Amino acid sequence: MTTTEPPAGAARTAGPVVRTASGAVRGLHEDGLAVFRGIPFAEPPVGAARFQAPCPARPWDGTREAYAFGPPPPQEPGIQGRKAAGVPGPTGDDWLTVNVWTPDPDPSSARPVMVWIYGGAYKLGHAGQPAYDAQHIARDGDVVVVTFNYRVGMEGFALLDGAPANRGLLDQVAALEWVRANIAAFGGDPEQITVFGESAGAGSVASLLAMPRARGLFRRAVAQSLPGTFFSEALARDLAAALAAEAGRRPAAADLATVDPRRLTDAGQSLSAKMFHRTDRWGQAAPTVTPFSPVVDGDVLPTTPWQALAAGAARDVDLLVGHNRDEFRLFLAMEGLLDEITQDQLTGALRLLAPGGAAGERAYRAAFPDATPTDLYERVQTDWLFAMPSLHLADAQRAGGGRAHVYELAWPAPGGSQYLGACHGLDIPLLFGTFRADLGILLFSGAEVPAEAQELSSRFRRSWTAFARTGDPGWPAYDTDERLVQVLDAEPTVTTYPRETSRRLWEGHAFLPLPLLGQEADRP
Template sequence: MSVAASEPSGELPAVRVAGGLVRGCREAGVAVFRGIPFAEPPVGALRFAAPRPVRGWDGVRPAVSYGPPPPQGGHFGMDALAADAAGDDWLTVNVWSPDPGPGAGLPVMVWIQGGAYSIGTSGLPEYDGGRLARDGVVVVTFNYRVGLEGYGLFEGAPANRGLLDQIAALEWVRENIGAFGGDPGRVTVFGQSAGAGSVAALLGAGRAAGLFRRAVAQSVQGTFFTPELAADIAGACAAELGLRPTAADLSGVDPARLAAAGDAIGAKAGQWADRWGPAAHRAIPFSPVVDGESLAATPWRALADGAGRDVDLLVGHTRHETRLLAALDGVLGQVTPEQAEAALRVYGPGPDAALRYREAFPDAGPEELYELVCSDWLFRMPSLHLAEAQAAAGGRAHVYELAWAAPGMGGTLGACHGLDVPLVFGNLDRGRPAVLIGEGPNPEAEELSARMRAAWTAFAAGGDPGWPAYDPGRRAVLLLDTGPAVAAYPEEASRRLWRDHAFRALPLVGRHVVREAGARDE
């Protein structure tokens, strides 16, 4: 049982956790602890192993700096960020608490960052939890393994090591958060993009049961892999290095070199489009694997079967999810009819998706059709279907859509993917997503951020974000704009197009596929 160390007035905050005593700092009235190990470094003999409990340390461990990022892909310079950080303590947590002492009983919000399961670290400025903590919650962020280190499927290593890291972090929270003023019985896990996909996976992961009471999933990334697809992609990554896809072969490879191999395969994933299907077209080489053990089923199947019935769920998406991704891909404003047709064919729900989309959106040109089907497939419909599966099983779900068009980047990106992150954290002037807000946050952004923080923290405290729960009849959702309002789900045409679609684990689509015994793809 964790207990807080005595904290004389004027001294830096100190807390005793499972590994020993840690001393943090104070920032704007909040006690902050950074870089606390929650598991042993997954290197050497522990490379590609499930996370192991951290060993203790003697004396007082400084907890004022973030732990080093796990090995990263090269997107947005994340590989350089990881390379510049010293040490191999990749698996660390950070805590912000307005009242660090046992007995405070504050709600706890545990953040899982996104990054397409290929990049991501908790030490980015956009994830600073200080502003959110000042609203009366304990905020926790942490690192987990990504890319091949976390999600490559190969012989001699458990599947979904990144997900197992997340579970280990939540176990650390359960055992230690009381010492920081948090209530281990009121833990809310929240995440965005791949972080929201992780939240969805945790809802159905048996080992995560009981570790959190509530869940917030912001723009759920809907990609989950079958073992065959994941193994085939890992095999291609190993072949890039001239090695076999085994833990024995890959464990001696420098982590940065292994991450670079994953990048190389992602960059030329289109070569495998006839084998990897949509994952190759969207260049998504890593996702959670429905392996029958750590994940017995996709989140939608698990929730429909009642796995998350006792967990309150808050889930939603932005209106123009993939507009930012189109800009990064260099096609925003330049989508051709051929590109739109290909997207409808690859991502749409069923062989007649192109015809059905054109009938549902008769005035839409190639640009809008491309954006609609990409957004629906990757984020919007996976998010909505998660709520519908929860409601169908008798659970509670609240749904929102962020419709506020951000003024940054010339106002061309609308309510795009990632806009919710600075708004929820209140970090409107720092970090990469903050560029969407524009120079000097305007009153609209400040007001919307305050409303979102109030809703998220109220949900963490008591399960009610301030608008009605979603049900299949009324389909009431909160529209987050300059004037938030409760209305029927606004993307009705898309909802109807995807109504009968099942988000199954993505298969290996090449010929001569041999399924593993006992594997499930739902």
């Protein structure tokens, strides 16, 4: 293969050569780390491979330059049905690539390995986003960090005739198989692999815990802000039919394969913008405005994660799970609804999302009598979508004989962003130390990052990497007697679970696959 100079950048020079199962790759030396980007772990899923399970990457001759991230998978350029700038990054079909940050690519090093799975509502995201620059985690924690791309949107999650379900999850399994087979050559220990992810990435982590195909591929798991949305087959098929109709096609792999992957993202964005008003048909999935989620198909994903863990599927995997205190405030701000929620909107949300419908509405109002409509709306949305699914996953892990640690991030975003509180996504810049990238630009908009943010960021990395190394993040394991959790704030404390009122409202609730409602549910 041809040789070029490494890209310009601070402290960047041509780095070591590592031999993988598919061929040799050369990385870069960057500020004390060896960094490898854009290594294929599977063949491009195009042509005859479109909408199919991933196939191993073909071997190559010579040395491949692993200097640049691979191209992002096709995806919508906006969120919540809104237009945004195009997705930055290289173009091409080689979407399924991995990236490695390692302190020392010496096979005798055997460092713990942390594998990051990005979020983005199962329709956005890629490993090359600046927010996921893993240098601080690798350097501060003395661990090997891996990130990778997986298919999102229609390519990865639409339930289509002639295609396996949950292709995005199958991509993740393929990436973990690549890690197990190759990471020792990068200085990592294949017996000490931790998967970690946020939002849809946390939903992916929870799915992997429940998937027979993923068993034995990792030893520990971190789920940050786990969403409770998993689709039934009936709901997923109905959404896939609506998506295909937006593209003028049938919901079949053969039909959709004739459409350019980048044009199909328009169909997803168009349907997302219409979903909010279809609670009569799509129920609780409608207000999420994403037609994609893991599908409980009985094969790739046999059951929901809560059912699987309670049955002992992950009792041998250490679990760290938690959420942010004010998750949904980010989405309210994006829609310009902070302090704008009406009583009618609140009533609709409570009856749709709270356990028990109208009885759940009354219970929430009685439990929080002094809350404003906006505050109560945000609370039930946060509880339903992130907080209670996260806590119930820890409960399920304990019920199945496993071990779990739980946290809540309570530290609010600083400066002009303070009205967002401890909102969704705040944990990403804190964990990665990427305060000037992506969402971090909004949440840390001042001239300087506050010292307490820097300290909390260091604490995040110490706890997460300690967990990857030992299974102990530095606070007591969770149980259903004391319910001790780590509250991450300017002064972190260990206390009983702080959302006890919400916990009691959701006690006994089962997070089942979301159903299809109305007459459509009865159609063959």
